[in-house]
Amino acid sequence: MLRVLECVSVEHDHRLVVLAVVVCGVACLAALNMLSRREAASGWARTAWLAGAGAVFGCGVWATHFVSMLAFQPRLPSSYEVMTTLLSAAVASLGAWAAFATADALQQRQGQLLGMMAGGLLLGGSIAAMHFIGMAAMHLPGTILIDPDLAATAVAIAPPLAALGLGLGAWGARLPRRLGGATLLSLTVLGMHYTAMAAVEIIPVPGGTSVPEFRLANGVLIAGLPGSGGLIHTGTLAIAVVGASAVILALSLSGALVDQILTTRSAREATRLRQLAGAALEGIVIHRDGTILDANAAFCRMVGLAHGQVVGCDAVDLVDAADTELVRGRLRQGATEMAEIRLRAADGAVLPVEVVTRPIEHDGRPATVTALRDISERKRAEERIRFLAHHDHLTGLPNRVLLDERLRQALEAAVATDGSYAVHCMDLDRFKSINDVFGHPAGDRLLVFAAERLRAAVRASDTLARTGGDEFVVVQPGAGRAEAASLARRLVSVLSQGIQIEGRNVSVGTSVGVALYPADGTNGERLLRHADTALYRAKREGRGTFRFFEEATDGRMQERHALEHDLGEALALGQLDLHYQPIVDCPTGRLVGFEALARWHHPVRGPVSPAEFVPVAEECGLILPLGRWALETACAEAATWPSAACIAVNLSPAQFRQPGLPQLVADVLRSTGLPADRLELEVTEGLLVDDTDRALAALAAIKRLGVRLALDDFGTGYASLSYLRRFPFDRIKIDRSFVKGLVCDADATAIVTAILALARSLQLGVTAEGVETERHLALLRAEGCQRAQGFLLGRPVPATRIRELLAVAPHGAAPPKVGAAPAGAQT
Structure with a gap:
């Protein structure tokens, strides 16, 4: 050195x-x-x-x-x-x-x-x-x-x-x-x-x-x-x-x-990129070997830290504990495919994000850039969609989809433990009338209030579901008859108390039907059906109570319930048909018209008598669509007949209780092109007693259309002479029970004679039903009866036979005897 x-x-x-x-x-x-x-x-x-x-x-x-x-x-x-x-x-x-x-x-x-x-x-x-x-x-x-x-x-x-x-x-x-x-x-x-x-x-x-x-x-x-060149x-x-x-x-x-120049350009580019990254909604972070080298403002907001706190951090430390192994694996493998992870913010909040990574160079060395998109809104929307798929949107209760799952779980638990469970079906006793009076928004609020009260009455382990309208179902795991009865009483009790609607205290009430596993069924569908049948009986026996399913009593009711369901499907699928029974002039035997009679050929049950399905339709509310269908179909068919034959159609009292019946008749006549004087509407005596004023107004409005009116089954109900004077009837019809006794029953003969005399005095036409023998027809002619119908004169036939009858026996000629009536199908 x-x-x-x-x-x-x-x-x-x-x-x-x-x-x-x-x-x-x-x-x-x-x-x-x-x-x-x-x-x-x-x-x-x-x-x-x-x-x-x-x-x-x-x-x-x-x-x-x-x-x-x-x-x-x-x-x-x-x-x-x-x-x-x-x-x-x-x-x-x-x-x-x-x-x-x-x-x-x-x-x-x-x-x-x-x-x-x-x-x-x-x-x-x-x-x-x-x-x-x-x-x-x-x-x-x-x-x-x-x-x-x-x-x-x-x-x-x-x-x-x-x-x-x-x-x-x-x-x-x-x-x-x-x-x-x-x-x-x-x-x-x-x-x-x-x-x-x-x-x-x-x-x-x-x-x-x-x-x-x-x-x-x-x-x-x-x-x-030595020198080898110049020096x-x-x-x-x-x-x-x-x-x-x-x-x-x-x-x-x-x-x-x-x-x-390059430094300035790089600085400008870096500034531009940083501004773009800072303005981006997605979080952007650059890291190497898991250590964060840089991050934009959006990422800092995601984790709730300042930029200086983020830089130098281990990326795994900012990830929720449940995803740390996933993130470590991605860092080791250099994975670039899109993935979903959860960040853990400084305040402990968990933020779901979607990440995608790409390799880059940073400060001259290999690094990785990761873009993170906040998907919390999407997750909430997905969760909401999943919730709505399994819950009722109005009350937040489980819907039928989730109810089926809970029924399956209850069945599995009962089978595994050799236990039992109960299914309760209920609806609100006066919901329809409250909905009609206060309107649908008030009806929705009523359903929400009812759901809250029912939710408070059940255990956390029970499932309370809304299956539609005002119908609710409770699945009660581990319940025997005593526990089920106790819950049913609570359900009835909580809804027996008044509910405030539109400032008024409204009494609602509920009826409950209960079915038990395994006594009343070995699967959820059967238990629901039996509980619904028990509910139907509870409503028939006074409402505001509960009933357990009873095989002997409820079997018939269940059959009737099934008939209601099948009738609704028959109307929707067009399985009903109209047959037409000839009406003749008694003195001459001329064909003057037809009466339309509903017929139902069930694909499994076979022919179903009107005496069986018409009362069911009246009870369950299907009589209105059934009556409208019959009126429209009969008028449309009669309008195609090549003669002036009239068509008689029965109206139910329920149709008169609905506003707009006269307008419906007018609309049907206009749409089918049938002249009003060819239509004769038949009503029963019960209509006159139920709501005299409304019936009188409706009949008068229909009469003004030019339609003729007939009082059906006269003498079997409560009609009085005052009704005949007040109501604008054109004709009365003698019930078949009186016609049947003409030969052997003096009282029946006297009644028929009196009815004919009364009609002549009131200048009303008369049609006798149920004429089955020549003796019946002869006696009616002798007493001056104008028209008759029955098996003797012609059985009900489908529409396809009408043209054949009219061709063989044109208007004014006696019809041939045709066909054989279906079982119980005189009307």
Whole structure:
């Protein structure tokens, strides 16, 4: 070390030494700046940056060497061989480029450490080679002795220092690190040069030869280099060095300018990208090996942390514990497919997000960018959809779908434990009337209030479901008859209390039907059906109570319930039909019209008598659509008949209780094109007693349309003479029970005679029903009856037979006897 210091301080011009240090430092910093730029480039651009860095560094080393050689004062005249000098410059530049390219390639493939070591070895070797080739170019009158220990030391210190300089300043380094790297590289060049110069001793040769001999200090000849070309004197060399320094300065300035331009452009681009990322609704986070390097504002809001708190965090620490293993696995595998995870915010809130990752470069090194989309709204919407799929939207109670699942679970539990459970069916006793009076919004509020009270009456383990309208079902797991009865009483009790609707205290009430597993059924569907049947009986027996299913009693009721269901389907599917029974003029036997009679041929039950299904229709409310269908179908059929035959259609009292019946009749006549005087509507006596004023108004309105009116089954009900005077009837019909007794029953004969006399006095027409024998017809003719119908005169026939009858017996002629009546189908 003392020898090196002595060499620098005694044998060199200090001013030129300082210049050499400056030239070396500028060249090293310029080269590292170029190397840093190659991080963002690829292809030929990356190669160009590497080549430029090699040229700048090589020229810098060469200029440093020869400035130092100019500073060297051996007190002998010296010059330099041209080709060898140029060779030293080429070795320095090409060696530096090779070192940089090798380090870059290995760093990308094998890692920074291997690249740093290989690059340092090549760079140190090229610096040493350049030095000794430059020394070999020297010509002076003397012998140059080289100390092998110092020479070896000079060569040995170059690679490690070069490797450290590259490692510190060449890979994605910021300016402070590049300055440190330039310092280490400068120490590499200067340390190697001045250590090697300290190993040199020059012995003058008498006679003034300018061809030196290189010998080791022990006297062994290394090389004697005769001149092989032109020589450069020190003055010319100084000019060359100045030129090389100018080139270095120009390249450095150019590199600095390009660096500034690229830095500004990169800064602007980074600012633009950061602004875009900051404005994005999605969270964006950049991380490497699980450590967060950067994040946008949206991500910071997601986790509830400031930007400074997020940067440097382990990404897994911001993930909900349930998803940490999933995230660790994705980080290990470098997964890029979309996935859903949950973030854990600083306040403990869990946020579901959708993530997608992509590999990127960040600060010159591989990293990963992850985009996170907040899907909490979507999750809430999906949860809402799932809830609505299994719950009633009005009351929030389970719907039929979830009820079926709970019934299945209750059955499985009962089978597994050899236990039991109960199914309760209920509806609100006066819901329809309340809905009609207060309106549908009030009806909805009533359902909500009722659901709240029922929910309070059941256990958490019970299932309370709304299956439609005002119908509710409770599944009571583990319940026997006593527990089921206790719950049924509570259900009736909670709804027996008044409910405030529109400021009024409304009494609702409920009836409950109960079925037990396994006594009343071994599956949920059967238990529901039996509980519904028990509910039907509870309503028939007074409402506001509960009933258990009883096989003997409820079997018939269940059959009736099934008939209601089948009748509704028959109406919807068009399984009903109309048959037409001829009506004839008694004195002449002429065909004057037909009465429309409903017929139902069930696909399983076969023919169902009107005496069976019409009362069911009246009880369950199907009589209204049934009556409308019969009126429309009969009028449409009669309008196609090629004669003036009339059509008689029965009306139910229920139809009169509905507003708009006269308008319905008018609409049907208009749509079918049937003349009003060809339509005769038949009503029963019960209509006159139930609601006299409404019936009178409706019949008067229908009469004004030109439609004829007939009082059916006269004498069997409660009609009085006052009704016949008040109501605008055109005809009365004698019930078949009286006609049947004409031959053998004096009372029946007297009644028929009295009815005919009454009709004549009131100027009303008369039609006798149930005429089955010639004796019946003869007696009716003798008493002056105008019209008759019955099996003797013609059985009911389908519409397809009407044209045949009218063709054989046109209006005014006696019809033939046709067909056979279905069982029980006289009406």
